[in-house]
Amino acid sequence: MCEQCTRREFLGTGVAGGLLLAGATWTHAWAASSPTPRPRGKSRICVIFTGEPAPQDRDWGADTRQVEAAKARLAKAEKDLGNVELLIGQSRSAEQTAALLAQAGPGTPVLTINTRNFALTGVVGPILEGAHPMIVFSLPASGHDWMYAPRWHSRGHRVSLIASSDYDELERALRLLRVIPMMKQTRVLLFPPARGTAAAQSPDEVKKRLGADVVAVEEKLFDEMTASVDDRAVQDEARWWTRNAKEIIEPNEEDIRKAARISIALQNLMAQQQAQGLAVGTCMGWLAKGFPCLGFTRLRDNGIPAACEGDMDSLLTMILFQYLIERPGFQGNATFDTSRNVLWTAHCTAPLKMDGPDGKDAPYLLRGHSEVAGSGCVPEIQYRLGETITRTKLVNLDTILASTGKIVEVPAKSVHGCRTQIVTEVRDAAKMAANWSRILETEDAMTLLHRVVFYGDHMTDVQHLARLMGMNVVEEG
Structure with a gap:
């Protein structure tokens, strides 16, 4: 599920002297004069x-x-x-x-x-x-x-x-x-507002429990970085997406160019700041300058997790698994069809290289965003039928929700829901739906809805990782 977040709503989270999110003051807000952090050691x-x-x-x-x-x-x-x-x-x-x-x-x-x-x-x-x-x-x-x-x-x-x-x-x-x-050497950039469970929204709690630094990005400074992107790089990026797409349906040349510019700007930002993760809480307000979905795909394929809707739980999940298995995750919304014992996952941003950096790109279409009348440019990625997947999310910084499934359907062209879709057979869809997000004490739809999908069965690794990090595991379904 995506929700409009206007610039007024975004600025409404600010206070004098720093940005205030989930009761915590962001004292490390990124600025153009910020020193470049050191690269991670072994x-x-x-x-x-x-x-x-x-x-x-x-x-x-x-x-x-x-x-x-x-x-x-x-x-x-x-x-x-x-x-x-x-x-x-x-x-x-x-x-x-x-x-x-x-x-x-x-x-x-x-x-x-x-x-x-x-x-x-x-x-x-x-x-x-x-x-x-x-x-x-x-x-x-x-x-x-x-x-x-x-x-x-x-x-x-x-x-x-x-x-x-x-x-x-x-x-x-x-x-x-x-x-x-x-995790202790990890630097996360956030375009506020952060969303998710209260613990995941708190930079102090993330630092205390996982060791990672979360740094707020001032959108005005990023706008300046976007404007300074080299036009030739934008042209090359747009050409790559256009030439490799199976089909271009809604986006026009200007939509693709805008999205390509944001993609290059995001890559430049992450390289400049030597950050290992990104969350954008205002992505639905970016249409005028270009949706970040192509850029998210590029970042994830290059080993840098990126989460839309400011979802810190999903972002931290992707970072943990990136370090563990060196594969990107597909963050998406869930919906069930218990008559078929299946669960759908759908979103308008997804990685191409679900097998990891050395794997082949999945085929894709270029589409308009499904929830803003088909405007903009996002990828509709067609994942591999028959693939075993692990669906998971770290919540409250102390519990890993996890389950497995098998991809049994991928639409040739999506109609309802977000663009990239997989339908997965699960162990017990009715039980899974009835108990969905039961342990979460929130009414926030996005926090309840999102899960992250990875190729492969990683349930054993989930159990090991939880023991090593002092976490609990809740098997869904």
């Missing part, structure tokens, strides 16, 4: 092998060959991921663990790999006492220590367990653990 993760390797033919433990195989796979993952820095050591005592943690730094996530029966339980104290998020990786027959990981979690520690013989799961562990330090 995320440090401490890897601890606990105990001495076991003999190859006896005892409960991992032997030397298994330890070397794990180290080789970790080295490959560190190289392939490119944005993690591993500090690898061995611990035979709590004192050695404490020394490794001191070298790693406060709060550094930890991956423990047990190599001898009950070695981990003897050395884990400093990790738990220091509140380090931890994944326990346990090879079969490497000891009985694995069974304590769920107990530590139940006592309030941020611990998750991967018990597997698949060394590729070590990369999964690093992907999960890197999310936490990456």
Whole structure:
């Protein structure tokens, strides 16, 4: 659902000395003179092998060959991921663990790999006492220590367990653990007003719980940036969208040119400010200068989540998953057809590269926005039939709503609702509809309605991530 937000309504959120949203003063409002923030560094993760390797033919433990195989796979993952820095050591005592943690730094996530029966339980104290998020990786027959990981979690520690013989799961562990330090290096730009749950609207709460900075953008300054965009870049952007579209239906040349100018301006803004996320709370008021939907597509395809309608819950969801799986999300509205056991998701902005940056672009049409009499220019993207998806949203900064489905229908040309649409078969549509957003204490339609869709089944990762970040998971449907 999209709602008109006029400039008068936008300015109505301001107060002298700063912008005021959800009871919090935005003291870090972006201005043209703001210093350029530093680029993000690599995320440090401490890897601890606990105990001495076991003999190859006896005892409960991992032997030397298994330890070397794990180290080789970790080295490959560190190289392939490119944005993690591993500090690898061995611990035979709590004192050695404490020394490794001191070298790693406060709060550094930890991956423990047990190599001898009950070695981990003897050395884990400093990790738990220091509140380090931890994944326990346990090879079969490497000891009985694995069974304590769920107990530590139940006592309030941020611990998750991967018990597997698949060394590729070590990369999964690093992907999960890197999310936490990456969030602490995250800079989000917001065109107020913010919307969503109260916690997600509060920059102080976002900083406190996730570590990310949320910076307000003055729209007047962005208008000046838009006006200064190079005309040749606008022409090239418009030509790309025009040439690659399956069909251009409503938009005229001027609609496409306006949208292309905003697209380039948004890309320039994010590069200049070295920001990792964007939310625009006034997008429905942008028609005169050009809708941001093409620009949102470009940003998401380039690994920068962008949320319309100022939806901070959806934006933070997209950022978490971008760091975890390196794929963009499709933020959209929900509507049900229980007679077919399906759920529709629809919106007028969506990524082309749902498989990630190395994947192919999905086919698309260029359309006018469905809720403003077909004006402007937005993409109608046709996603892949038969694809398994995960539908999710972080709400209140402490709960992840999640479910899975399969795409069973994509219209050749949308009629009702927003332009990009998928129809997904779900486990129990009637139950899902009856309990939709039940845990949310709000009447705001957008906050109740939106979910973010990702290609693939990521429910296991959702559970791991929630344990590591002190969150709850509510499975919908």
